[in-house]
Amino acid sequence: MSAELGKAEVRPVFKATTFQHTSKSNNKKRAWKSLKQIISTERSLPWPEDYVHYSSINAPPSFKPSEKFSDLSGLPAPYTDPQTRLRFATKEEYATLIGLPMDITAGYLALRGASSIVG
Amino acid sequence: MEVLQFKDLKPTPDIIHAHGVDQHNATIIIDNGSYQCRVGWLNQREPLLIFRNLIAKPRKERTKKDAPESSQTPQLQIGNDITNIEAVRFQLKTQFDRNVVTHFEAQEHLFDYTFTHLGIDTETCVAHPVVITEPFLNPTSSRQLMSELLFECYGVPSLAYGIDGVYAYHFAQSKSEDSGLIVSLGYHTIHIIPIINNKTIFVNTRRINTGGYHVISFLHRILQLKYPAHANAITLSRAEELLHSICAVALDYKEELNRWTDTDYYENNIRKIQLPYTTTTTSTLTLEQQKERKRELAKRLAEINAKKREERLAEDEEKLNSLLAIQEMIEVDEDCDEIDQLLTDHQIKSVDELNKNITALNLRIEKTKEKITASTSNEDVVVDEIPVKQAKISKMVFENEKAMHTYVQNAKKMRQDILNKKTARKQRRQDMAKRRTAAGQERMRIISQLARKEKGNDDFGLRDEDWDIYKTISREGGDSDSEIENEKLLELEEIIRTHEPSEVDETAAPGESHQLHIGIERYRSPELLFKPYMMGSSEAGLTEVIGYVLSLFSPEEQLLLAGNVVLTGGLANLPGLRERIEADLVSIRPFQTYSNVKIIPNPSLAGWYGTRKWARSSEFKRNLITRRQYEEYGSEYFKVHIASNIYVATPKGHNIDICE
Numbered sequence: 001m002s003a004e005l006g007k008a009e010v011r012p013v014f015k016a017t018t019f020q021h022t023s024k025s026n027n028k029k030r031a032w033k034s035l036k037q038i039i040s041t042e043r044s045l046p047w048p049e050d051y052v053h054y055s056s057i058n059a060p061p062s063f064k065p066s067e068k069f070s071d072l073s074g075l076p077a078p079y080t081d082p083q084t085r086l087r088f089a090t091k092e093e094y095a096t097l098i099g100l101p102m103d104i105t106a107g108y109l110a111l112r113g114a115s116s117i118v119g
Numbered sequence: 120m121e122v123l124q125f126k127d128l129k130p131t132p133d134i135i136h137a138h139g140v141d142q143h144n145a146t147i148i149i150d151n152g153s154y155q156c157r158v159g160w161l162n163q164r165e166p167l168l169i170f171r172n173l174i175a176k177p178r179k180e181r182t183k184k185d186a187p188e189s190s191q192t193p194q195l196q197i198g199n200d201i202t203n204i205e206a207v208r209f210q211l212k213t214q215f216d217r218n219v220v221t222h223f224e225a226q227e228h229l230f231d232y233t234f235t236h237l238g239i240d241t242e243t244c245v246a247h248p249v250v251i252t253e254p255f256l257n258p259t260s261s262r263q264l265m266s267e268l269l270f271e272c273y274g275v276p277s278l279a280y281g282i283d284g285v286y287a288y289h290f291a292q293s294k295s296e297d298s299g300l301i302v303s304l305g306y307h308t309i310h311i312i313p314i315i316n317n318k319t320i321f322v323n324t325r326r327i328n329t330g331g332y333h334v335i336s337f338l339h340r341i342l343q344l345k346y347p348a349h350a351n352a353i354t355l356s357r358a359e360e361l362l363h364s365i366c367a368v369a370l371d372y373k374e375e376l377n378r379w380t381d382t383d384y385y386e387n388n389i390r391k392i393q394l395p396y397t398t399t400t401t402s403t404l405t406l407e408q409q410k411e412r413k414r415e416l417a418k419r420l421a422e423i424n425a426k427k428r429e430e431r432l433a434e435d436e437e438k439l440n441s442l443l444a445i446q447e448m449i450e451v452d453e454d455c456d457e458i459d460q461l462l463t464d465h466q467i468k469s470v471d472e473l474n475k476n477i478t479a480l481n482l483r484i485e486k487t488k489e490k491i492t493a494s495t496s497n498e499d500v501v502v503d504e505i506p507v508k509q510a511k512i513s514k515m516v517f518e519n520e521k522a523m524h525t526y527v528q529n530a531k532k533m534r535q536d537i538l539n540k541k542t543a544r545k546q547r548r549q550d551m552a553k554r555r556t557a558a559g560q561e562r563m564r565i566i567s568q569l570a571r572k573e574k575g576n577d578d579f580g581l582r583d584e585d586w587d588i589y590k591t592i593s594r595e596g597g598d599s600d601s602e603i604e605n606e607k608l609l610e611l612e613e614i615i616r617t618h619e620p621s622e623v624d625e626t627a628a629p630g631e632s633h634q635l636h637i638g639i640e641r642y643r644s645p646e647l648l649f650k651p652y653m654m655g656s657s658e659a660g661l662t663e664v665i666g667y668v669l670s671l672f673s674p675e676e677q678l679l680l681a682g683n684v685v686l687t688g689g690l691a692n693l694p695g696l697r698e699r700i701e702a703d704l705v706s707i708r709p710f711q712t713y714s715n716v717k718i719i720p721n722p723s724l725a726g727w728y729g730t731r732k733w734a735r736s737s738e739f740k741r742n743l744i745t746r747r748q749y750e751e752y753g754s755e756y757f758k759v760h761i762a763s764n765i766y767v768a769t770p771k772g773h774n775i776d777i778c779e
Contacts, residue, residue, distance in 0.1 A: 012235050014245050019272035021223055021264070032223065035216035038258050046770045052321045054219070054256045059327040060667055062659040066652040072345075074643040075376050083553075098549065107344050111337070113655010 071108040072097065085109060122391045122634060123364070125357055130199040133168055138238035142247075146734050147237065149251040150283055150727040153215040154306035154331065154689065156198070157727040158233050161734050166727050168236055170198030172215060174228050175207035197232040205354045217307045217328065218254040223264050230273060244274030248743055250734050252283040252726060255303075255310050255324065259769055263754040270749050277743035278757075281733065283726030284310055285319055285762040287687045290729035290736075291719055298679040300668070302661070302700070304688035304722075306331045309648070309661060311668045313680055321765055323671040325664050329651045331690050335359045337654055338366070338644035346635060352394045353635070361637065362644065365390050368695035369642040370702055372649070379639050389638045396633040425494060432487045439480045441465070446473060527618050534611040537604055562592050645693055649703075662703040669707075681714040691722035733762060 011017065033041075039055045047053065070077035070089040077087035081097055084105040088094050097105075109115045146161040152172065159166035175196040201207060214225035239245050249269060253262060262280065269275045284303030289295050301312040309327040313320045339358035343350045369375035378384050445461050449470060467473050550558040565588060579585050647653050649660040659667065665684075669677045681704060686697060697716050704714040719725045733739060742760045749756065759766050 059658045059664045074639040
């Protein structure tokens with residue numbers, strides 16, 4: 001809102017004065033659905049056979065084996081440190097790796113999406 | 120090597136444009152993307168407004184709930200009102216969830232911003248047809264609410280929808296082929312859209328849920344982890360700037376990585392980025408000035424103390440006088456009631472207590488007086504004492520150069536010894552923590568020996584040295600870095616610095632510690648588009664999905680598609696991206712088949728240009744949904760055209776409510 005219009009609550013003139021989002025009208029507290037919820041309800045409807053919707057065009061999973069890169073430098077990494085589970089490429093990297101504090105190593109794992117214990 | 124600086128560009132707040140006569144009933148073109156929104160008039164060549172689709176909602180300050188300032192707290196900031204995006208990073212909201220609009224209250228705020236800045240001032244309606252872009256296969260419920268918002272809240276007379284990437288393909292190119300493969304690189308998603316004979320093939324389109332946003336946050340995070348000390352200075356906006364200024368896509372990622380292992384290549388290709396820094400001000404003050412400042416401070420403190428003492432003295436004296444008066448009154452034995460009254464005023468219960476109080480006060484007054492006299496005479500002495508402490512290590516005077524040299528060498532040697540001890544200890548600590556090291560095994564042996572209970576001849580603890588065994592098995596590995604050692608180290612460093620200033624003090628260029636060295640990261644972050652697994656996503660990368668989409672067509676159609684791959688969206692400008700996709704296409708296509716990749720002109724605005732051009736065509740008028748049609752066919756209804764989504768009515772009785 002610009003300063004001339006003052007508070008944000010002031011309705012611009014071009015807006016209808018009585019408008020209420022229909023799906024919000026009964027209860028102001030209700031939150032908007034997330035995309036995930038929307039597409040899961042959309043998917044559950046009895047659509048015609050050949051209907052294409054949002055979730056049906058997701059990219060397929062990768063069929064190629066994923067290459068391993070060093071978490072620190074990004075170089076191809078043949079080794080993994082069993083303690084931190086970080087990947088590294090050279091012995092110099094290992095030297096820096098063992099000196100890293102916990103939050104950094106955890107950060108690298110989380111970035112790679114490998115922070116879950118199971119995976 | 121040149122050091123690059125951050126520009127930290129800030130958006131300039133939009134002005135409220137005048138609503139000209141030539142815009143009477145003109146169509147408004149809105150390219151509503153999850154990164155930016157571009158808005159303009161049909162009869163103008165360029166978009167008038169370009170802003171991030173963001174609002175910053177300041178939180179209410181809980182401390183000043185009813186203070187008058189509450190009316191002055193910053194209000195909702197929308198779009199380009201947000202001049203410093205990092206300052207409000209945690210309050211940012213957008214109407215988008217991935218690439219779909221789901222939060223329609225936020226969308227309403229952004230429409231308010233849009234129409235206000237276009238200069239619209241007609242009452243209770245926006246009297247202009249609107250063309251707005253929407254995501255590929257936008258969920259019906261999202262489109263329904265968009266129609267509802269535009270028709271019922273803003274009172275637009277008519278409305279049309281289309282897909283930005285498809286608009287760009289058909290209308291933003293000087294000549295568009297009947298068939299081609301659109302690679303629409305968005306902020307949250309990438310779409311691979313095949314077009315055959317000017318028809319969008321929806322069923323064979325694929326969406327990769329990785330986009331510019333992911334590349335930026337990946338770069339942001341790896342830099343933060345590489346430079347934890349500067350984690351706060353490395354912001355998302357700066358990562359975004361880096362992506363556009365120095366990042367590129369490698370033609371062959373493996374080969375590029377191999378090149379970087381060579382130190383010469385590394386030295387020549389590393390980019391240094393300067394973070395903002397402030398030089399420490401202490402160095403600008405001379406020792407003399409520091410002393411002067413200290414002296415002044417001490418003087419002021421002394422003055423304050425003296426003032427306090429005098430005040431206390433005056434207070435005590437006054438009290439004493441009043442108490443003495445009461446005592447006198449008791450002695451004369453005046454009106455009993457009055458005395459009682461006065462005594463209770465001073466919270467005194469009996470005459471004895473009164474006498475006690477008087478003597479105590481007398482003592483206190485005497486003491487304070489003593490102190491005052493003492494401090495006035497001592498003041499100068501106290502002040503002079505401080506600087507003496509300061510110059511503890513003054514420059515020693517040596518007979519000759521050689522003596523000084525040996526002295527410094529000695530100091531250095533001692534420093535090195537301490538440092539060696541420290542590293543040895545650290546090593547030991549690490550070894551202790553691990554199993555299968557000599558130190559760790561020795562520790563386990565001692566522990567098991569201690570745990571063994573041999574009653575009878577247990578003379579453990581008779582000698583004091585017995586207890587040292589617990590020190591050796593503690594995880595710290597015996598003695599820890601002691602305070603004394605640290606102090607000694609500091610002292611030695613001080614000595615070396617005073618005599619040989621260049622040795623320890625190696626801050627050559629100012630702010631060198633505030634430089635980011637960016638090497639492989641330049642190629643590593645855009646590579647995410649081709650390898651989403653680098654961020655833990657299981658989806659296939661760009662090349663693989665292009666190959667997959669092509670495989671869904673007949674060989675003849677594949678030829679048509681691969682021969683006309685069109686890149687659109689802001690990321691299409693990344694250096695090397697086109698070449699990379701072309702090279703990858705050659706590798707996945709049959710031997711010696713033709714393939715061609717091109718970038719659409721001005722890829723980040725192509726969606727808007729294409730939409731505008733479509734709205735100028737003859738097709739436009741009959742593809743508008745009018746208000747009457749909206750009322751008659753319901754909010755789901757929209758018209759299908761060359762760049763639109765497919766229309767399938769929701770199965771009866773299954774309306775999706777977008778709210779919980």
